[in-house]
Amino acid sequence: DSGVTQTPKHLITATGQRVTLRCSPRSGDLSVYWYQQSLDQGLQFLIQYYNGEERAKGNILERFSAQQFPDLHSELNLSSLELGDSALYFCASSPTGTSYNEQFFGPGTRLTVL
Amino acid sequence: GENVEQHPSTLSVQEGDSAVIKCTYSDSASNYFPWYKQELGKGPQLIIDIRSNVGEKKDQRIAVTLNKTAKHFSLHITETQPEDSAVYFCAASRGYGGSQGNLIFGKGTKLSVKP
Numbered sequence: 609d610s611g612v613t614q615t616p617k618h619l620i621t622a623t624g625q626r627v628t629l630r631c632s633p634r635s636g637d638l639s640v641y642w643y644q645q646s647l648d649q650g651l652q653f654l655i656q657y658y659n660g661e662e663r664a665k666g667n668i669l670e671r672f673s674a675q676q677f678p679d680l681h682s683e684l685n686l687s688s689l690e691l692g693d694s695a696l697y698f699c700a701s702s703p704t705g706t707s708y709n710e711q712f713f714g715p716g717t718r719l720t721v722l
Numbered sequence: 723g724e725n726v727e728q729h730p731s732t733l734s735v736q737e738g739d740s741a742v743i744k745c746t747y748s749d750s751a752s753n754y755f756p757w758y759k760q761e762l763g764k765g766p767q768l769i770i771d772i773r774s775n776v777g778e779k780k781d782q783r784i785a786v787t788l789n790k791t792a793k794h795f796s797l798h799i800t801e802t803q804p805e806d807s808a809v810y811f812c813a814a815s816r817g818y819g820g821s822q823g824n825l826i827f828g829k830g831t832k833l834s835v836k837p
Contacts, residue, residue, distance in 0.1 A: 610765065641824070650829035651766070651811060664824050698765050708754050708773075708815075711825070713765030 611635065612714035614699050620720045626687040629717045633680055633701030639663070640682040641702075641711060642674055646695040657682055658705035689721045724749040726814050728828025736836055741799045743831045745812035748793065752814040755788060755795045756825070760809045769810075770797070802835045809833070 611634035621627055633640050642654040644667075653666035657676035668674075671689075676682045686693060696718050700711040725748040735741050747755075753774035758766035772779045772786045772795065779786050783802075788795045795814075799806055809832050813825040 610767070612765070651827040653824050653826070656824060666824060700765070710756070710768045710771070713758075713767065715763075715765050 610712040610714060612699060612701050612712050614697075614714035614717050616717060617715065618718050618720075620722065621689060622722055623689055623691060625689050625721075626685065627689065627719065629684040629686070629697055629699075629719075631682045631684070631699030631701075631714060633682070633699075634712055637701035637703050637712070638680065639702045639705050640676055640680070641700040642668075642682070642684050643698040643700065643713075644695050645698060645716070651698070654684070656705075663705055686719070691721050694719055694721045724752060724814060724816075724826040726812060726826050726828040728812050728831055730831060731829065732832045732834070734834045734836065735802050737802060737804060739802055741802055741806070741833055741835075743797045743810055743812070743833070744794065745796070745814075745828050746792075746794050747814040747826075749814065749816070750793065751816050752793075754815050755786070756813050757786060757797050758811045758813065758827075760811065760830075762808075766811060799833075802833075804835050804837050807833055807835045 613632045615630045638659045641656045644652045654668040656664040674684045696716045698716045700713045702709045728745045756771035759769045760766040783800045785798045809830045812828040815825045
């Protein structure tokens with residue numbers, strides 16, 4: 609158990625809908641990272657928050673957004689969902705803002721868009 | 723931007739044999755190279771990492787080597803056991819700040835260790 613929690617574990621929804629994925633980092637970790645894992649693309653970095661502020665952006669679509677709250681939990685919002693958004697979404701946390709440190713991954717949320 | 727290529731995509735070995743997974747990276751400024759193991763139904767977990775000022779690092783049955791000139795790094799697992807069966811990801815980053823400071827992952831290697 610990494611200490612990172614993600615809810616829900618599974619999510620099934622329809623095209624055009626909007627969903628919110630939630631992540632609670634390990635106690636004391638200030639950084640939260642979001643990744644998308646699909647069979648053909650592997651693990652793709654989406655976005656990083658550090659102590660409530662956006663720190664870095666990767667391959668995140670404009671339809672996707674995220675935020676980190678004062679208690680350091682984070683939410684990833686996916687809107688106007690398309691079939692191709694079906695994937696595993698992982699949240700990871702680390703103590704600092706640099707990727708020089710180990711990232712602790714949660715168990716993931718499996719999103720299925722029908 | 724940074725690109726990380728990983729080979730092979732699948733690897734099957736007999737228990738007790740060694741396994742080697744290779745990665746190449748494109749950004750010469752990359753200075754941090756972790757390896758993550760992902761078991762079925764779980765998130766990736768760091769198993770070993772190496773920084774650019776080191777050529778080799780070992781941790782029991784696992785070792786990683788780095789060739790900065792060739793922009794190439796490898797994971798070596800000796801005396802493989804069935805519990806080593808998983809998907810292994812290599813990654814690279816510059817380590818500090820900005821989008822290029824974040825981890826860029828290879829596409830993974832599915833390792834199967836047959837008893």
